[in-house]
Amino acid sequence: MTVNAGEYTLNFVKTQSGNELVKLTRRQLLQRGLVVGSGLVLGSGFIAGSNAAWALEVKSLTPQTMATLVQMARDIYPHDSFGDDLYAAAVKSHDDTAASDAEFKTMIENGVAQLNSLAKAEGHVDYVSTGWEIDRTNILKSIESEPFFQTIRGGLVVGLYNQPAVWDKLGYEGASFEKGGYLERGFDDIDWL
Amino acid sequence: MTAPYDLDDNSVVVIIGTGAGGGTLANELAQKGIDVVALEAGGRHLPQDYINDEWPSFSQLAWTDMRTTSGSWRVAKDFANLPAWIVKAVGGSTVHWAGASLRIQDHEFRAKTHYGEVAGASLQDWPLTLKDLEPYYDKAEDKMGVTRTNGIPGLPGNNNFKVMKAGADKLGYKNCHTGRMAINSQPRHDRASCRQLGFCFQGCKMGAKWSTAYTEIPMGEATGHLEVREHAHVLTIEHDAAGKVSGVLYQDKDGNQHVQKARAVCVAGNSIESPRLLLNSASSMFPDGLGNSSGQVGKNYMRHMTGSVYASFEKPVHMYRGTTMAGIITDESKHDPSRGFVGGYEMETLSIGIPFMAAFLNPGGWGREFSATMDSYENLAGMWLVGEDMPQESNAITLSDEKDQFGLAAANVHFDDHPNDIAMRNHAYKQGMAVYDAVGATQTHPTPPYPSTHNLGTNRMSAKASDGVVNKFGQSHDIANLFVSDGSQFTTGAAENPTLTIVTLAIRQADYIAEQMTSKAI
Numbered sequence: 001m002t003v004n005a006g007e008y009t010l011n012f013v014k015t016q017s018g019n020e021l022v023k024l025t026r027r028q029l030l031q032r033g034l035v036v037g038s039g040l041v042l043g044s045g046f047i048a049g050s051n052a053a054w055a056l057e058v059k060s061l062t063p064q065t066m067a068t069l070v071q072m073a074r075d076i077y078p079h080d081s082f083g084d085d086l087y088a089a090a091v092k093s094h095d096d097t098a099a100s101d102a103e104f105k106t107m108i109e110n111g112v113a114q115l116n117s118l119a120k121a122e123g124h125v126d127y128v129s130t131g132w133e134i135d136r137t138n139i140l141k142s143i144e145s146e147p148f149f150q151t152i153r154g155g156l157v158v159g160l161y162n163q164p165a166v167w168d169k170l171g172y173e174g175a176s177f178e179k180g181g182y183l184e185r186g187f188d189d190i191d192w193l
Numbered sequence: 194m195t196a197p198y199d200l201d202d203n204s205v206v207v208i209i210g211t212g213a214g215g216g217t218l219a220n221e222l223a224q225k226g227i228d229v230v231a232l233e234a235g236g237r238h239l240p241q242d243y244i245n246d247e248w249p250s251f252s253q254l255a256w257t258d259m260r261t262t263s264g265s266w267r268v269a270k271d272f273a274n275l276p277a278w279i280v281k282a283v284g285g286s287t288v289h290w291a292g293a294s295l296r297i298q299d300h301e302f303r304a305k306t307h308y309g310e311v312a313g314a315s316l317q318d319w320p321l322t323l324k325d326l327e328p329y330y331d332k333a334e335d336k337m338g339v340t341r342t343n344g345i346p347g348l349p350g351n352n353n354f355k356v357m358k359a360g361a362d363k364l365g366y367k368n369c370h371t372g373r374m375a376i377n378s379q380p381r382h383d384r385a386s387c388r389q390l391g392f393c394f395q396g397c398k399m400g401a402k403w404s405t406a407y408t409e410i411p412m413g414e415a416t417g418h419l420e421v422r423e424h425a426h427v428l429t430i431e432h433d434a435a436g437k438v439s440g441v442l443y444q445d446k447d448g449n450q451h452v453q454k455a456r457a458v459c460v461a462g463n464s465i466e467s468p469r470l471l472l473n474s475a476s477s478m479f480p481d482g483l484g485n486s487s488g489q490v491g492k493n494y495m496r497h498m499t500g501s502v503y504a505s506f507e508k509p510v511h512m513y514r515g516t517t518m519a520g521i522i523t524d525e526s527k528h529d530p531s532r533g534f535v536g537g538y539e540m541e542t543l544s545i546g547i548p549f550m551a552a553f554l555n556p557g558g559w560g561r562e563f564s565a566t567m568d569s570y571e572n573l574a575g576m577w578l579v580g581e582d583m584p585q586e587s588n589a590i591t592l593s594d595e596k597d598q599f600g601l602a603a604a605n606v607h608f609d610d611h612p613n614d615i616a617m618r619n620h621a622y623k624q625g626m627a628v629y630d631a632v633g634a635t636q637t638h639p640t641p642p643y644p645s646t647h648n649l650g651t652n653r654m655s656a657k658a659s660d661g662v663v664n665k666f667g668q669s670h671d672i673a674n675l676f677v678s679d680g681s682q683f684t685t686g687a688a689e690n691p692t693l694t695i696v697t698l699a700i701r702q703a704d705y706i707a708e709q710m711t712s713k714a715i
């Protein structure tokens with residue numbers, strides 16, 4: 001379901017990383033991919049975690065672009081306890097949109113190219129291999145009012161934070177009716193006041 | 194006659210919208226044996242259908258038809274097509290609401306007299322007093338089962354409340370408790386008691402919280418004098434050659450249009466749709482819209498001064514466990530101009546889940562500061578600040594250039610804060626942060642207003658016909674058989690959450706409509 005809430009569109013898709021990301025063996029990975037700066041593995045038609053715990057099929061965007069979006073997602077909402085799988089799941093829908101919308105695809109590919117050339121101008125190889133978060137954040141700051149940035153950021157609001165795996169990490173317990181509410185499960189258990 | 198009614202039956206009272214105002218009025222009239230057809234744009238969702246998950250629930254219940262915004266309020270930038278967070282369903286926004294049920298204070302009904310002239314504000318006194326409403330407030334509190342009234346005990350305090358209470362005590366606030374809530378603290382009126390689910394905004398799956406969807410509406414239907422038509426979206430109100438309203442044009446689920454004839458029409462579509470409907474019903478006899486000889490239809494839009502404060506602590510709070518609005522501090526709701534503003538505000542606990550926190554904490558925000566707050570979610574406590582905002586004629590619902598799905602002009606919602614609103618918000622932020630600092634907050638987050646949940650004032654009641662749209666019974670100054678039955682009647686906003694007063698006015702209006710029908714005045 002999609003609701004036009006204004007500047008950005010909220011896409012109410014539930015991204016459940018476990019369901020969408022494929023598991024590969026480390027051996028399969030090494031056969032098929034090569035490791036890039038961000039710690040991701042890029043192969044033809046997929047990106048994967050270097051620990052082989054997950055892989056994401058990329059159909060329309062290039063794997064390099066997808067890997068950049070994953071890094072960019074982490075830089076926009078950095079949570080050091082989140083694995084890349086959560087960020088990959090959060091940006092995955094852009095690949096689907098790009099498959100059916102050529103203009104969108106161009107915007108994304110151009111946006112990523114722009115990130116890389118801004119990184120080069122600062123003496124780095126490209127965006128994902130820019131070492132410090134602050135340097136990548138400064139690059140993002142310089143394009144934050146542009147549609148490319150706003151599309152990625154806006155999409156993350158729901159794409160990242162509407163994942164039950166993210167709720168677990170952040171200590172939010174989700175639906176409670178099935179469990180009888182919190183009446184007997186700690187609604188008033190605070191003990192440090 | 195008993196329900197269902199014919200389209201040509203011009204003896205029925207037609208009510209548009211089944212929320213706090215419309216749903217209550219429908220039942221009250223039906224109990225008196227008056228035949229009612231209530232037309233509701235949304236569908237019927239009951240407790241078993243409600244979803245304990247913020248975005249799916251939002252898509253199940255919220256009003257997301259086209260709307261536009263303008264003005265300097267931040268919502269116009271961050272949520273340009275979502276100025277308000279309200280419901281399209283049988284029960285209206287009482288499905289979403291948190292249940293806080295407070296009476297408006299005596300002096301707030303006399304805002305103009307009590308506060309004096311405020312530059313730029315279109316303040317007026319209400320054409321009625323607290324005394325006039327007291328007997329009806331009593332009935333409303335009983336009907337809704339408001340805690341701390343009628344011998345109903347308060348709800349137990351959850352973690353979020355306990356943090357607020359500890360801070361309030363340290364700060365010397367005297368009036369902090371678990372609120373007057375239309376939520377059963379014990380089984381009452383065939384409804385269960387609260388099990389502290391924490392999803393009050395998503396529709397109460399226990400049915401513990403009062404909502405017209407499963408109280409007033411089925412009670413009215415049981416009399417045989419109320420027919421509720423769901424997915425019936427009213428497009429315009431029609432009138433006869435004498436200038437009396439004669440029926441309404443609506444579209445059903447299948448896209449077919451019908452005219453339901455009526456003896457009287459009561460508009461209760463909430464403060465954005467009600468004025469839009471009157472404006473969209475303009476005719477050659479009423480070129481500026483129905484009931485608009487004063488030019489006040491749509492004007493004086495109020496949304497309450499709001500804001501939230503979330504605070505991070507060293508240890509877990511789990512604020513989302515249990516009732517969303519679990520407690521209140523009322524000390525700041527007085528009128529004390531030495532604080533630098535007129536009117537007052539309430540501080541009420543509030544919690545939202547991770548999905549909504551991401552959208553509302555700081556819309557557009559990103560980077561480590563933002564995610565650090567999200568990382569501390571487990572350790573957050575939160576409160577909502579809600580106070581009287583100044584009515585301003587330029588804050589208005591007007592017809593937008595954009596069209597809705599029926600090809601009718603959508604509503605544009607224009608809002609600028611009044612300097613008094615800003616001064617009050619700054620004070621409220623300061624006090625809210627002080628409450629949490631007093632119990633060891635490590636960070637406080639003054640969070641901007643959400644899309645409006647309290648929408649008021651756009652068909653205001655006034656003593657003089659030239660000053661407002663309806664009289665003290667919600668009857669149009671211009672057209673005797675046209676009524677406004679929702680929060681758009683409010684002359685001023687007061688500090689309190691509005692629904693108890695909307696329900697109170699609806700009960701009183703039902704008596705008045707019955708009298709007018711008996712005396713053949715309408």
Ligand SMILES: Cc1cc2nc3c(=O)[nH]c(=O)nc-3n(C[C@H](O)[C@H](O)[C@H](O)COP(=O)(O)OP(=O)(O)OC[C@H]3O[C@@H](n4cnc5c(N)ncnc54)[C@H](O)[C@@H]3O)c2cc1C
Binds near residue numbers: 464
């Ligand atoms: C999240 C949230 C929390 C809240 N918490 C509180 C609280 O704790 N305390 C409090 O006092 N208030 C609270 N409120 C506010 C409260 O819900 C509203 O003030 C109240 O419901 C408004 O009543 P109403 O009759 O004006 O409109 P609503 O209850 O919104 O009802 C309007 C109805 O009219 C229908 N309608 C509109 N146009 C048409 C049309 N053209 N044809 C047919 N039907 C139409 C709508 O679909 C809707 O069902 C809260 C609101 C929200 C959203």
Ligand code: SF4
Binds near residue numbers: 181387388401402515
């Ligand atoms: S906390 Fe209570 S009122 Fe709120 S949804 Fe749960 S049972 Fe209903």
